[in-house]
Amino acid sequence: MSNMSKKLLIDVDCGVDDAQAIMIALAARNVQVLGITCVQGNTAVENVCKNVLRVLSVCGQLKIPVFKGASKPILGVPIDAGHFHGQDGLGDAPDPNAPGLELLQEEGAVQALVRIVNQHPGEVSLVATAPLTNLALAVRIDPTISQKLKELYIMGGNTESRGNTTTCAEFNFACDPEAAYIVLNDYLCPTYIACWEFTCRSKLPWEFCKDWLAQDTKKARFMSQIFKHSIDACKTKRIDTALVAGQGFIPCDAYALAAAIDDTFILESDELPVTVELSGTHTRGMMVVDTLDTLKKTHKATIMKKVDLEKFKQMLMDSLK
Amino acid sequence: MSNMSKKLLIDVDCGVDDAQAIMIALAARNVQVLGITCVQGNTAVENVCKNVLRVLSVCGQLKIPVFKGASKPILGVPIDAGHFHGQDGLGDAPDPNAPGLELLQEEGAVQALVRIVNQHPGEVSLVATAPLTNLALAVRIDPTISQKLKELYIMGGNTESRGNTTTCAEFNFACDPEAAYIVLNDYLCPTYIACWEFTCRSKLPWEFCKDWLAQDTKKARFMSQIFKHSIDACKTKRIDTALVAGQGFIPCDAYALAAAIDDTFILESDELPVTVELSGTHTRGMMVVDTLDTLKKTHKATIMKKVDLEKFKQMLMDSLK
Amino acid sequence: MSNMSKKLLIDVDCGVDDAQAIMIALAARNVQVLGITCVQGNTAVENVCKNVLRVLSVCGQLKIPVFKGASKPILGVPIDAGHFHGQDGLGDAPDPNAPGLELLQEEGAVQALVRIVNQHPGEVSLVATAPLTNLALAVRIDPTISQKLKELYIMGGNTESRGNTTTCAEFNFACDPEAAYIVLNDYLCPTYIACWEFTCRSKLPWEFCKDWLAQDTKKARFMSQIFKHSIDACKTKRIDTALVAGQGFIPCDAYALAAAIDDTFILESDELPVTVELSGTHTRGMMVVDTLDTLKKTHKATIMKKVDLEKFKQMLMDSLK
Amino acid sequence: MSNMSKKLLIDVDCGVDDAQAIMIALAARNVQVLGITCVQGNTAVENVCKNVLRVLSVCGQLKIPVFKGASKPILGVPIDAGHFHGQDGLGDAPDPNAPGLELLQEEGAVQALVRIVNQHPGEVSLVATAPLTNLALAVRIDPTISQKLKELYIMGGNTESRGNTTTCAEFNFACDPEAAYIVLNDYLCPTYIACWEFTCRSKLPWEFCKDWLAQDTKKARFMSQIFKHSIDACKTKRIDTALVAGQGFIPCDAYALAAAIDDTFILESDELPVTVELSGTHTRGMMVVDTLDTLKKTHKATIMKKVDLEKFKQMLMDSLK
Ligand SMILES: [Ca+2]
Numbered sequence A, B, C, D: 001m002s003n004m005s006k007k008l009l010i011d012v013d014c015g016v017d018d019a020q021a022i023m024i025a026l027a028a029r030n031v032q033v034l035g036i037t038c039v040q041g042n043t044a045v046e047n048v049c050k051n052v053l054r055v056l057s058v059c060g061q062l063k064i065p066v067f068k069g070a071s072k073p074i075l076g077v078p079i080d081a082g083h084f085h086g087q088d089g090l091g092d093a094p095d096p097n098a099p100g101l102e103l104l105q106e107e108g109a110v111q112a113l114v115r116i117v118n119q120h121p122g123e124v125s126l127v128a129t130a131p132l133t134n135l136a137l138a139v140r141i142d143p144t145i146s147q148k149l150k151e152l153y154i155m156g157g158n159t160e161s162r163g164n165t166t167t168c169a170e171f172n173f174a175c176d177p178e179a180a181y182i183v184l185n186d187y188l189c190p191t192y193i194a195c196w197e198f199t200c201r202s203k204l205p206w207e208f209c210k211d212w213l214a215q216d217t218k219k220a221r222f223m224s225q226i227f228k229h230s231i232d233a234c235k236t237k238r239i240d241t242a243l244v245a246g247q248g249f250i251p252c253d254a255y256a257l258a259a260a261i262d263d264t265f266i267l268e269s270d271e272l273p274v275t276v277e278l279s280g281t282h283t284r285g286m287m288v289v290d291t292l293d294t295l296k297k298t299h300k301a302t303i304m305k306k307v308d309l310e311k312f313k314q315m316l317m318d319s320l321k
């Protein structure tokens, strides 16, 4: 591994699109995954840990350390958001050979996050594709990590009040609004956000998905099995109405990861101050874009608007090879 | 006046775009303006009343009854929203010949609204281009008006959390969120809404505005005088950042009125349940579009998306002739 | 009726304690009841109207005008607060000879309230023993009544966050928090409040209640019938835990009315600024006593702390004679 | 130190009453202080650490480990609550011989809290006399500590909506409402709370304070110096109006600590479910006592109502000897 490789730390609630993101990272050249931290979200944190180990196992990368993190959001009350990715987060596909939780690190995810960032100041790209609970706890325990990070990539939030979980909130932010608030306000490193509406508008054709899964590899067969449940769910009315730009293959978490490993991936973006609504009846968990500069914040996030979809397809294809 | 004429009741906080809307109504054939009710918003309610009388005077229509309404929003606390249309709401242009407030009706606006709708059941088109305080009070005092109205046209609210007054709220809704909530939830007649983002995207070129004002008529000279302040304000950074689709002539209130007097004006729209956020820190007063049907409301509003701008230009030209 | 008589306007949601309050007023010397306005609360507004007519009928005072008011709270969403006083508000006791609603005035309660206060400037004592919806609407339609009232007596709210309906809110305020907010902030006349904790601590012995009802009169028999349901309800665990000072006869609304008709009734009180919490999860509708003067309000309410219970017993006894 | 000794962990924002609490613990027989964790509150966390070291130094107990904790509340926004105990938290009394921060442990307070509780399962009595940030973070990082604690003593919150910092909130809870919410909902061990109104009603005479400080010891001279600022502040109108039961010596934090070290200290208490209001305009941070059992919580807190003031005086006297 060369000195030029990007150092990634990935925080996941390992549903299917987290798995897709992780597999892109594992397949990428010049990328070193320092660790994967787990948090509840799509499923209970124990399932998340198991799912990550299954992905690493399929990819032959069980040497990457996996850490168990928060089992509850900051306030402690999980939302009832259904199980888009199945009860177990990976499509409830049977997996008799799944690795056991004894492969997890003893160290907790929050402590690991703090330690790793401190060990590589200015070098770590943190990719968060889950409720931001672990990140929020880490910055409260060690506020200095906010400046020691190289950059932060987030899948979550929304820009136009289009909710996919509650009326006005996206899943990752809706699961832990306080954590999202803390991260958007206290992480002062360069921050890139792949929001819900953006991912919807960056959908890929279902035909591409078919070709992608049809590759004759162990990884493609694994992905076909775990993805089936979500593909079916996408066709239901409940999910269809949430899709901002109509039907398509939308591997949400993978957009954030793709941006993290390729600096030329983002083609258009907005630089704007952002925060999170905590107290609204319909808007709790909604990302707030402060276009009018009402909040007088100095830190601005980079909100993705357009990305290189050809590169994205290539990354996805490579990830199952 | 033929039996076929549309019966309009107009509720205004008479800033310049309210004046533009009123003048379109007065110039329209087959439109009968039953009355104009006034409410605080762009300026104090006394100024609003005076402004309406000035518009009617310029148009030679002082026989139309004008009613003074609420001087405060429902909760009683006016927001500090600056004075886009000048202190007096009409550009602070001197008007030594302005009619006096003795021309106002004795009856209050809320009582008049209730009475007029009851006198013409199924016939009145109500056009609201101001904070919705009067409408909210009216439906609490007489809940039956909600079904006796023919239809309701509103300029206000937003669909994508783009605020022009607070971070996430549009002016008319931000001025009285409770009133907007009451109207969107208790008026069950067909309801058409011209939201902030829609009006921004339906802007007219400033060149058109120039030609419009250059007509050699008394009305055009009046409009030039009262509009000057707002035209200048549009060029400031504060207003410019609020414009969703860039610079242009955006006579907000006039879109709602145009839709009310011409059934073919709206070319594209969405039918969706809507409500208003009342308790958010950043989102209080934001219109909430319930795409996911989370609220299980049976009543849906018609949200304007595209209108016939050529017809709009013609209406505007005619209004100053 | 002498010139020296007190002019009372009573706003009720006629449960049993409203009936007790009305009957005290009707029995009092030197008191002129100008009208009774009705509002939803303990039961639907139509039931409230009927209940008031029944009380007036029993007392032979059907000449007092009764007005129908708001059928919903300000925001339009009634709370589900059970039916302490029975479904019909008066203990569901059969009453074949109840007067019909044709005896109601044509004029609405809000309009009547505005008119009557304007007809007797500086003379009317308004007693409100219900959700404050009518009062809130009235002051928005005519802000001048706030100064034209002689004084305002309210049963409602709490001082120590002890709720009897929600965790932290008293029934009348919980039913319409916005109305309570508007009244406490916009009525600037002398204001006296009988709060929940105060009424609990001013309980009368159940033995007194027994003697009171045992009087051999038509009124006492009527009261016995309508009161039975609530007396039984008081012994349930649900109500018992709400009682701040233990079991006893607590005719809540009657304390406010007694204070209105006898200036020597209040023995101890606090003069403090008050408002209402509108947005709390557990505290919506809670009365807020601004001991620290955080809100910098100039208007202070008189919060009753101790009253003359011997006088109170006498008023109650007289009311059923 | 015998096996029978109580193992105390103390979490402080070391103002003067925290110092008083610590000194009682240090003077108590059969009490082993396992560590002192610091958090921002009365002053910045660096000052808090320094203040604790100063107290330990005066008492000759610098061997007790001191840990630096959170520098911000959970949401990151400190309230502007003035500086009752002076800018430095200990009355701004000069102290040229104060120990340096190099005496602090390397380990963070949250990590230490988790470790120590795990090392002594079922044995640790945690006394929290500060904003509850450290405790909240600890239980999110290791949820098992909630059951491994022997018991938890808190100074904070209120029972009757009497605020001393905001209109309805007590200082420790107002400083970090989310932390208070997390602790009251997620710590399931026996929990004892010394609330604001209780401490006010358990005041000691200023005469006692005078005698207490007049002892001819190094500790008494230290206490006199650091206490002077707060004693003066108590006489100001701002503080006087906050005092629920009038003037007196109220060493708030010391009540919680006294209860922790002597099981016979509490004479009367209520067992009730409690939580914290997070979203109210006036009530954010207010403790909510669920008398009506609306929340259906199974865990109840012990709310102190009456304590043995003679024992308390003796503990205070002993602490300066
Ligand atoms: Ca995810």
Ligand SMILES: [Ca+2]
Binding pocket: B012, B013, B014, B015, B017, B018, B042, B129, B130, B253
């Ligand atoms: Ca307007």
Ligand SMILES: [Ca+2]
Binding pocket: C012, C013, C014, C015, C017, C018, C042, C129, C130, C253
């Ligand atoms: Ca009542």
Ligand SMILES: [Ca+2]
Binding pocket: D012, D013, D014, D015, D017, D018, D042, D129, D130, D253
């Ligand atoms: Ca303290």
